[in-house]
Amino acid sequence: MEHYEFIAYLEKFSDVAPHSPNRSHTPYSCVTLYEHVNFKGRTIKFSAGRVAARARGRLGGRPEKFGKKEIEMMKALAKNGTPIKDIASMLETSRATVYRYINK
Numbered sequence: 001m002e003h004y005e006f007i008a009y010l011e012k013f014s015d016v017a018p019h020s021p022n023r024s025h026t027p028y029s030c031v032t033l034y035e036h037v038n039f040k041g042r043t044i045k046f047s048a049g050r051v052a053a054r055a056r057g058r059l060g061g062r063p064e065k066f067g068k069k070e071i072e073m074m075k076a077l078a079k080n081g082t083p084i085k086d087i088a089s090m091l092e093t094s095r096a097t098v099y100r101y102i103n104k
Contacts, residue, residue, distance in 0.1 A: 002037065065093065066091070066101060070091065071104070074087055074091070074098055074102055075101075075102055078098075084098050
């Protein structure tokens with residue numbers, strides 16, 4: 001466990017370097033330092049969980065809107081010259097989504 005020393009606001013700072021990262025001017029900076037250390041720990045803990053889930057075959061994230069069958073149909077229609085606007089209205093989605101799937 002890391003040790004942090006909190007310096008009272010009214011104490012003299014002659015024993016601390018002017019640009020030291022552990023120098024605390026206000027209670028707010030003490031809280032900021034504490035949150036910085038805790039955030040780092042939480043990030044490491046959660047990333048280990050994501051790695052373990054990925055090892056079990058769980059990828060995470062939002063599921064795809066269309067399956068392989070619909071994507072192949074989109075690509076075939078686009079290749080045959082069907083306007084993207086018509087493909088999008090047929091699948092009830094936006095043109096941007098159609099372009100995203102076609103260009104994958």
